[in-house]
Amino acid sequence: MTTLRTGTDLAAVEDVTAGITAHGERYLSRVFTERERADTGDAPERLAARFAGKEAVLKLLRPMPTDAVPLTDVAIVLDASGAPVVTLSGRAAALADAIGCASIAVSLAHERGLAIATAVALTDR
Numbered sequence: 204m205t206t207l208r209t210g211t212d213l214a215a216v217e218d219v220t221a222g223i224t225a226h227g228e229r230y231l232s233r234v235f236t237e238r239e240r241a242d243t244g245d246a247p248e249r250l251a252a253r254f255a256g257k258e259a260v261l262k263l264l265r266p267m268p269t270d271a272v273p274l275t276d277v278a279i280v281l282d283a284s285g286a287p288v289v290t291l292s293g294r295a296a297a298l299a300d301a302i303g304c305a306s307i308a309v310s311l312a313h314e315r316g317l318a319i320a321t322a323v324a325l326t327d328r
Contacts, residue, residue, distance in 0.1 A: 208304070210262030210322045214255040217316060220247045236278045251318035252311040253279045259322040260289055260307055264298040272298070279309060279320075287311050289322065303327025 222230040223245075231240060234257075235250060243249035256279040266272050276295035282288050289307040291299050299307070307324040 204327075206326045206328065208263045208265075208302075208324050208326055210259040210264075212255040212258035212262065212320055214251045214258070214318045214320075215316060216248045216251040216313065216318060219251040219254060223247065223250075234274045236275050236280075238280045239278055242281045248313045248318060252313045252320060255318045255320035256287065256289070256309050256311050256322065259309065259320040260291075260295070263307065263322045263324055264295060264302070264304075266294075266298055270294065270298070279311065299324075301328075 222234070231245070235243075235253060239250075239253050243253065254274075257274050257277040260277045261272060264272075272294045276291060276293040278290045278292070279287050280290055287309050289309050291307075304324045304326045307322050309320060309322045311320045312318065
């Protein structure tokens with residue numbers, strides 16, 4: 204049976220800025236992939252949108268509370284046309300495989316200090 208799964212998240216740009224200010228490179232490398240950072244130019248509003256996208260994808264994947272899924276296992280990168288696409292690795296890819304999820308679509312937006320993302324996927328389970 205095919206199932207539609209969704210996830211949505213809202214992130215404050217000021218929280219991302221605070222993380223960068225307090226922890227610098229350590230925060231950036233723990234949360235974002237090199238590709239995400241290149242795509243965004245480390246702009247806080249764009250990073251906040253990626254953060255919201257990662258959280259939306261994780262809500263869609265529904266890991267168990269005991270599952271540790273590094274945020275860098277979910278990457279929101281730009282394709283050749285500039286549209287955001289989800290790439291999974293590690294534990295996130297294993298979760299997607301376990302539910303029969305071949306791809307995840309994501310939509311991102313940011314305005315007035317907030318970023319929002321919605322992720323959608325069809326799964327076999």
